Amino acid sequence: MCGIISVIDRSKSGMDGSRIKHALSLMNERGSGEGAGYAAYGVYPDFSEYYALHVFFNNLVEPKGSVDEILRTWGEIEFEEEIPTVEQPDLRRTHIPWRYFFKPDISLMPGSTTPEEDIVTMLVMKINTTIQGALVFSSGKNIGVFKASGWPETVADFYQIDQYEGYIWLAHNRYPTNTSGWWGGAHPFNLLDWSVVHNGEITSYGTNRRYIESYGYRCTMFTDTEVVAYLCDLLGRKHGLPEELMVRAFAPPFWDEIDRMKEADCTLNSAIRLTYGSALMNGPFAIVVATADGIVGFTDRIKLRPLIAAEAGDRLYISSEEAAIRRMEPNLDRVWMPKAGEPVIGRVRV
Amino acid sequence: MDKELVINANGIHYTPLNTMIRSAVASGVERIRIDNVLGQRFIADGLKGTVRIKVCGTPGGDLGMFMRGPVIEVFGNCDHAPGNTMDAGEIIIHGSSGDATAHSMRGGIVMVEGDIGYRGGIHMKEYGDHLPVLIVGGNACSFLGEYMAGGIILVLGSGKEHILPDRGIGTGIHGGEIFIRGTVPERALGVGARKAEATEEDRARIEPLIRRFAEVFSVDVEPLISVEYTRITPASGRPFANKYTWE
Secondary structure: OOOEEEEEEEOOEEEEEEHHHHHHHHHHHHHHOOEEEEEEEEEHHHHHEEEEEEEEEOOOOOOHHHHHHHHHHHEEEEEEOOOOOOOOOOOOOOOOHHHHHHHHOOOHHOOOOOOOEEEEEEEEHHHHOOOOOOOEEEEOOOOOEEEEEHHHHHHHHHHHHHHHHEEEEEEEEEEOOOOOOOOOOOOOEEEEOOOEEEEEHHHOHHHHHHHHHOOOOOOOOOOOHHHHHHHHHHHHHHOOOOOHHHHHHHHHOHHHHHHHHHHHHHHHHOOOHHHOOHHHOOOEEEEEEEEEOOEEEEEEOOOOOEEEEEEOOOEEEEOOOOOHHHOOOOOOOEEEOOOOOOEEEEOOOO | OOOOOEEEEEOOOOOHHHHHHHHHHHHHOOOEEEEEEEOOOOOOOOOOOEEEEEEEEOOOOOOOOOOEEEEEEEEEEOOOOOOOOOEEEEEEEEEEEOOOOOOOOOOOOOEEOOOOOOOOOOOOEEOOEEEEEEEOOOOOOOOOOOOOOOEEEEOOOOOOOOOOOOOOOOOOOOEEEEEEOOOOOOOOOOOEEEEEEEOOHHHHHHHHHHHHHHHHHHOOHHHHOOOOOEEEEEOOOOOHHHHOOOO
């Protein structure tokens, strides 16, 4: 199962996390109390030029020493602290959430057109695969992921998400089915600008993982959704595909539909399927992906998971259930059910 | 005792809500109105009797599941599978509903004023005089009547836009019939389904259903009667006979 909800304010007005907490807990039937999380964009205005690295430490001795060292080797730590939390009776603290505001030294990555992003991606993969007891779960600029094992309202209160203001929020209520629930396995999954929440399962995980690892990404979180975040980074950032084509690669039209298209569309869609066959995601899913510029929601092409979209003024909502959206905003201008495989896109106004 | 009982569902979980409904019905209440419904699943599940329930708001999934007899009228949109395995009674939705509407329905009637999601009427079935009916005022999405074993699905397509299900209509259908206003292209049919223009006799059979729908939702009935319908039925009683068994 799992429940997802997301919102973007296209005018970039800030929203605190209190409403999305209530909306997510309205869908508690979709979760099991073993994972919940939130991603918010625009939460660190004072450090907006720095990469906000959120790390789960098992302890603050060896793992933190190693992470400090590797970060100082590759750039400068402007500020760091334990992420403020408030103990909750029904949440067991198995990790220590920490945050660094980090600026990579671009002179160390010559020959790259996007040296900052490449350094941060490399560091995330390196820390997560080589440093025992440290896991970077959020690495964007002005972005924060807050997640743990627990019910939505418990995790929200643990991180005090009503203290953060963001213009995009993603939230997820997990019902783990194929792997056990743990802090790193809670959604959202994030890399750089990209955050992903997902209901369902990616049955093509093996194919997708082999594909993405051939580009240097490393899957470390024991769950399928992680590959979606990395696929977005590869197709969206590195290959420069716009959101519509990225979603087309993940959930492409059937061949019989492509055969009926006009020649130009037929050529484009055939090329996407042939080029990105290994990025095609099979299985039942409803996904929302966020970047600093907007959100995009889509389902698998035979619609095996629910997705509802709604608008109210400048705000676009995408969720598993209409009731959850109405918990955030009772007066909606428009509510609709997107077609299978077709993206719903909300962009900030430039 | 014809007084309407009003329940304010604001912030109430579905378990106590259903307990309230059941004890009201047990004490002889015949009309209930539930206000401020927001996301509560399983409303009136397994309920028996003749009570009439108005649901105001946005209920959660599986409304009226296993229900036998009551009439539920929803003023708002439904989530997934209203009428799931419902046995008898009515669900009238003044709005739209989600995926798998009337899932596995065995009897009674579900009427949706607006659109329904994917897999409407999946695995509906009939037995003896139990003949479930799903009527959709707007449009239905792909895989309508998937694995259908009995009953009637009627899609009127009377909203602003008339959009046919894209694909897989009646995939694996082995009983029952699907009526869709207008013509349906062959490619939209699923494996095991076949189509034909509805005959005079077929149309005479569905006319009372259309009239009932028009009366409930106060729409003009003539444009819905004097038009062509496509009837989709099983190509055979055992569409996958050779897939799993060999003679």
